[in-house]
Amino acid sequence: MKVKELEEHPTFAAVLPPATSEEYDTTGWRAFKPVVDKEKCTGCLICWVYCPEPAIIRTPDRKIEFDYKHCKGCGICEVECPVKAIKMVKEV
Amino acid sequence: MSYKPIRTLFELPTEENLAPGHRMCSGCGVTVGVRQILLAAPKDVIVVTATGCLEVSTVAYPYTAWRCPWVHVAFENAAAVASGIEAALKALERKGYGKRHPVIAFGGDGGTYDIGIQALSGALERGHRFLYVCYDNEAYMNTGIQRSGGTPYGTWTTTTPFGKVRPGKTEVKKNLMGIVVAHGIPYAATASISHWKDLMNKVRKALSCDGPSFIHLLTPCNRGWRFDPAQTIRIAKLAVETRYFPLYEVENGVYRITVPVPRPKPIEEFIKAQGRLRHLLRPEYADALATFKKQVEDYYSYVEMMTKATSSK
Amino acid sequence: MMVQKLALSGDEAIAYAVKQCDVDLVAAYPITPQTIIVEKISEFVANGEFDGEFIPVESEHSALSTCVGGSLTGARVFTATASQGLALMHEILYAASGLRTPIVMAIVNRALNSPLSIHNDHADMMGSRDCGWIQIYVENVQEAYDRIIFSFKLAEREDVLLPVTVNLDAFFLSHNVESVELIEDGVVKKFLGRPKRKYRLDPDEPYSFGAMAYPWNCFEFKYQQVVAMRNAYKAFDEVEDEFSKISGRKYGKLGKYWTDDADYLMFIMGSSAGTAKYAARLMRQEGLKVGVVSVKLYRPFPEKEILEVLEGKKGIAVMDRSISFGAPTPPLASDIRSVMFANDMKVPMMSFVYGMGGRDFSVQDARNIFEMLMKKDPSEYPKETIYYGVKA
Numbered sequence: 001m002k003v004k005e006l007e008e009h010p011t012f013a014a015v016l017p018p019a020t021s022e023e024y025d026t027t028g029w030r031a032f033k034p035v036v037d038k039e040k041c042t043g044c045l046i047c048w049v050y051c052p053e054p055a056i057i058r059t060p061d062r063k064i065e066f067d068y069k070h071c072k073g074c075g076i077c078e079v080e081c082p083v084k085a086i087k088m089v090k091e092v
Numbered sequence: 093m094s095y096k097p098i099r100t101l102f103e104l105p106t107e108e109n110l111a112p113g114h115r116m117c118s119g120c121g122v123t124v125g126v127r128q129i130l131l132a133a134p135k136d137v138i139v140v141t142a143t144g145c146l147e148v149s150t151v152a153y154p155y156t157a158w159r160c161p162w163v164h165v166a167f168e169n170a171a172a173v174a175s176g177i178e179a180a181l182k183a184l185e186r187k188g189y190g191k192r193h194p195v196i197a198f199g200g201d202g203g204t205y206d207i208g209i210q211a212l213s214g215a216l217e218r219g220h221r222f223l224y225v226c227y228d229n230e231a232y233m234n235t236g237i238q239r240s241g242g243t244p245y246g247t248w249t250t251t252t253p254f255g256k257v258r259p260g261k262t263e264v265k266k267n268l269m270g271i272v273v274a275h276g277i278p279y280a281a282t283a284s285i286s287h288w289k290d291l292m293n294k295v296r297k298a299l300s301c302d303g304p305s306f307i308h309l310l311t312p313c314n315r316g317w318r319f320d321p322a323q324t325i326r327i328a329k330l331a332v333e334t335r336y337f338p339l340y341e342v343e344n345g346v347y348r349i350t351v352p353v354p355r356p357k358p359i360e361e362f363i364k365a366q367g368r369l370r371h372l373l374r375p376e377y378a379d380a381l382a383t384f385k386k387q388v389e390d391y392y393s394y395v396e397m398m399t400k401a402t403s404s405k
Numbered sequence: 406m407m408v409q410k411l412a413l414s415g416d417e418a419i420a421y422a423v424k425q426c427d428v429d430l431v432a433a434y435p436i437t438p439q440t441i442i443v444e445k446i447s448e449f450v451a452n453g454e455f456d457g458e459f460i461p462v463e464s465e466h467s468a469l470s471t472c473v474g475g476s477l478t479g480a481r482v483f484t485a486t487a488s489q490g491l492a493l494m495h496e497i498l499y500a501a502s503g504l505r506t507p508i509v510m511a512i513v514n515r516a517l518n519s520p521l522s523i524h525n526d527h528a529d530m531m532g533s534r535d536c537g538w539i540q541i542y543v544e545n546v547q548e549a550y551d552r553i554i555f556s557f558k559l560a561e562r563e564d565v566l567l568p569v570t571v572n573l574d575a576f577f578l579s580h581n582v583e584s585v586e587l588i589e590d591g592v593v594k595k596f597l598g599r600p601k602r603k604y605r606l607d608p609d610e611p612y613s614f615g616a617m618a619y620p621w622n623c624f625e626f627k628y629q630q631v632v633a634m635r636n637a638y639k640a641f642d643e644v645e646d647e648f649s650k651i652s653g654r655k656y657g658k659l660g661k662y663w664t665d666d667a668d669y670l671m672f673i674m675g676s677s678a679g680t681a682k683y684a685a686r687l688m689r690q691e692g693l694k695v696g697v698v699s700v701k702l703y704r705p706f707p708e709k710e711i712l713e714v715l716e717g718k719k720g721i722a723v724m725d726r727s728i729s730f731g732a733p734t735p736p737l738a739s740d741i742r743s744v745m746f747a748n749d750m751k752v753p754m755m756s757f758v759y760g761m762g763g764r765d766f767s768v769q770d771a772r773n774i775f776e777m778l779m780k781k782d783p784s785e786y787p788k789e790t791i792y793y794g795v796k797a
Contacts, residue, residue, distance in 0.1 A: 002154075003154045003155060006154030007154050007622065010622055010625040010626060010629070012505070012604060013504055013614070014153050014614075014615075014618055014622075014626050015604045015612045015613070015614055015616075016154060016612060016613040017612060018156065018160075018612070019111035019158070020154055020155050020156050021111050021114050021150070021156060021157040022111050024113035024114075024115070025113075026115075044101070045101040045102065046101075048101070049101055049104075049127075049288050050285075050288075050324075050325050051124070051127075052118075052119060052120045052124045053112040053113075053114075054110070054112055055112050058106050062102075067112060069112075069113075070112035070113050072117075072118035072119070074119030074120075074321040074324070075119070075320075075321065076124075076321070076322055076324055076325055078322065079325070079326060135608070137608070138606050140474065151613050151617055152616065152617050152618075153616040153618045153619070153622055156613035156616065159611060160611050161606040161611045161614075162611070162613040163606060163614040163615050164614070164615035165470055165473050165474065165497065165500045165504070166470065166496055166497060166500055168466070169467060169470035169497065171467075172467035172468075172470035172471045172474070173470050173471065173473060175432075175462070175471045175474065176430065176432060176460070176470065176473065177474040177475060177477070177478055177606060179430055179432075179471070179475060180430045180458070180474070180475030180476070180478040180480035181478055182458055183429040183456070183457050183458045183480060184478065184479070184480055187427075189429075189599065190478065190479065190607075193608055210463060210466075211463070211466070211467050214462055214464070214467055217463070218461075218462075
């Protein structure tokens, strides 16, 4: 883990290498998680462009997947999906 | 201004300069905007951020969410820091020691309307080639929803609570675009995170200028505006559709409404969707509601008037 | 080597040094008595003699902010200010040192408002003395010129990477014209070189600068600055040796004048050290064993050198041109007393505040102070600071 190294050996003037936040897990921030119906999904990317994280991954088949390590469960994607292919389901 | 317009989402890069794992609130409008801006900007951009939500939540040591060079120095000086970067790179390139890169500075409404207005004015006047983005969530959200010069009239904040004698904030939202445009910079525009294509093309246009450019971006804040985080984009859209936040640009002094709203939705739809404004619908605040409405109408007419007045330019 | 001599004011001499240092960015705001520096640099720009960017910003706060941004690109950056301007920069002084930007700033030391005074004292720099910058005071115009070149070399060392202030007294030095020996352009350029900075704003190696730190790691970054200050202390003499090779001049952390066999010493900073030296010279002619210590490096504080020079002295006068209201003694006196106490040394000391708001400090004044030291029994030196010459 890069961040562990950075914690133990503070860098010069707190200068940070890029994108270490990828290691930060926000799973616990969420009460609901988005699930996509791949049949319904048209791959329009509207959910992707409105995601605040980004926690929506564009897949090679021109569809989307969720990055559940970083999704905070805000539900914007469910509201914005033009074909209602995303549902927020309660975390167990 | 020559730039490559964006038509579809598919042409946007998959690699982004903002990484996930930052600690902006769930459903935050700011990072939606920052992502859209960086998706439209060249990859080799250098980003300056004023103190605020975006700064504290994206770079908490040892975590940074930035893939591009990024710097924070203080609250009120993002435009000055950006000036220095731009000017230094210019000198380094001239001397053969380095290369110029596009520079974008992000400041919140507090860091722009209030404490940072002097540094912004200086940088705009001096003509540095950089884009300043004011992400406007209409109050000091990072410190806990205190009013700023960008907070609209009648709004509840923790320093403008509504009560028996006051309807919330008693002063109007400052005309930030008017101030910026008065500097005679090549490009200034308003934008909303709900209108991604409009925003992204404004970013492209702004960065194609050989001089300062400015984008005033509305970024609803579910914590401060009091609404369900899932509604962030809806609220941003309503702000446009009710004429609360007109989308326009000013290119070399010429105003143009980029998203005309010929048949606006009633402003009440925007008001009732948010806890910070909902009290205005109570009978005791009828006068305040009328003032709020009038200000929204006046501002839209002002933009229309400026569009007409500069159309022959 | 052809030595060029010019008659220059302190401010002009600084502008000449900046021009020779291959500076990439100057961002500054005019304030009396620093204005000549920015005017002269503007003249160089207008005549194509200065290749960097000069940014005439809208405030000192922005001046230093612009410098910090510029410096983080790896560029060589200079600014200059005085008094209120330094006070306005205060917030960013800490950012500049925390971000480890090797900026060099000339400070034309001037009183702080209120009452408004454009004249000299050291209240401005002393008010910001804990800001993490290396702080150098100069005695004359030649030294002001030399120290700018010297400071870039010191600041940019990889083991230092700290900003430096070069302090010169308002009017007494800023506007006073003296004969200055200039070093050749090529020699200065070669002396400084262009040290590569490992961390800079560069899309090819994209780092984040200015992170927020939590209580469990903020302390570590502050401690790094402590280490850098220690390194600067060590590096100081090395850089002086290198500088003396190109200039033939060496100043030291302390300027020592008739100190070896002196019984009584005066510790003083800035241009009045010259006045004190002249008084000491006259008194030496009368066989009086007095000497002067000009404290040239104030931060990091030259503890070791101070202890050495104090050895065996009968009494000392510590002269401060600033007041620390409500404190036991003003800054320099506090520092010297603290160094002595920590090292079980007790040289009787008198603390003086002098010359506030540009009040002249004459040869006679220096003599009066030496005489107070000599006439009084050192065991009876007053413990309280003496506000020398004030009409109370």
